[in-house]
Amino acid sequence: MNFSTWPALLVVDVEGNGTNPPDLVEVAALPVRQGRPDTSTAGAWLTRPRRPVTPFAARVHGLTNERLATEPGWDEIADQVHTHLNNSWVCAHNAHVDYRVLAAHLPLWQPAGVLDTLRLAKATHPDLPKYSLDALIEHIRPDLSTAPAHRHRATFDAYATAQLLIAMAAHFDTWDQLVAAAVPPGLPGAPEPEQDPMLW
Secondary structure (H helix, E strand, C coil): CCHHHCCCEEEEEEEECCCCCCCEEEEEEEEEECCEECHHHCEEEECECCCCCCHHHHHHHCCCHHHHCCCCEHHHHHHHHHHHHCCCEEEECCHHHHHHHHHHHCCCCCCCCEEEHHHHHHHHCCCCCCCCHHHHHHHHCCCCCCCCCCCCCHHHHHHHHHHHHHHHHCCCCCHHHHHHHHCCCCCCCCCCCCCCCCCC
16 A cells, blocks of 8 residues: 555544533544654544533543533634544544534534545454454554553544554555445445446
8 A cells, every 4th residue: 555645634533421412522633644643743622511421421531521621612622623624534433423423513524535444444354253443453453552541532542543544554555445445335435336327
């Protein structure tokens, strides 16, 4: 895989407050450049949700209502996040979830396309019993020695997803092949299905 042919791409991860639909509490956006995660230009935001964080969500990611009480509300950072994401490609694990939550919070945002490492893993490692982020970390064993924060924080999960993406991209010769394997149908960037020629 020639990483120099890749368009601008950000690996994203979001954490929510546990409600349905969720309010965001954390967003991370990590660029991948030349086959490496570029932490020097990554974006990471904490935000105070409109509704309280549920006890379950707080146990998962560790972001309690007390911890978020002094963070800015979403309206105060939405423009920053939108500007950082721009219209780049994005990648996430189980990307439907992150894309849906981000799109609900950023109604004017439209990425160039959405890669899903869950879908990609099923194409590159078809015999795994599970495809959770933890299962893929265990199987692929990416280098997470410099990952920020800890598992279930957006910055850590985006870094881990980026490393998994880079490892799995080695199975493909071209960007277009990667897109065909990794973009879920119905999400931005999905290849158009080939049309049968009209019979006249």
